[in-house]
Amino acid sequence: DADVTQTPRNRITKTGKRIMLECSQTKGHDRMYWYRQDPGLGLRLIYYSFDVKDINKGEISDGYSVSRQAQAKFSLSLESAIPNQTALYFCATSGGGPSEQYFGPGTRLTVT
């Protein structure tokens, strides 16, 4: 089984709808992250959490919110989706110290 899972893998939604993307991990890591990838722009950090009680904004948090329900679960919400939030969304986790992040398979979100 994958260490980092994301649901759904694909989602099409309409402008103005609320949508939640979910991430679960079995690596036992405290740190979790949400990124979005747009063509030609690389990965940009939306939110990150270093433990259940710690939530921090990344470089592009406007229009998004997150919830860290447990060490293993980190959800990203779009309260009112807009077309320019169409992107690939990735969840990631990391362990102690400066270390690599492990990414989920991604969610392709389309807002029409």
Add this chain to the structure above:
Amino acid sequence: DQQVKQNSPSLSVQEGRISILNCDYTNSMFDYFLWYKKYPAEGPTFLISISSIKDKNEDGRFTVFLNKSAKHLSLHIVPSQPGDSAVYFCAASDGSNYKLTFGKGTLLTVNP
């Protein structure tokens, strides 16, 4: 302001030859650098990393070189194989937090 730059959007090499992917950074506080590989429809996967106390790190066919004075790092793949065809992201973090800043990526195509 882009702190991690990958100035070549794409690179094409012949199988068996060397692939060299380049990355420049502007933030002198960065002290840990990573390379990720990404196939279509998958999340990025960690490839290799280097701490700022080193100038070279090697793992099989992959070697990363760091030139701190030039704020430049490169990834060498020798010999290149068709399965190496993917988008490669350079990433960096500083010692005060564990966030990663990513470059925009370079699409490597290895031709048989």
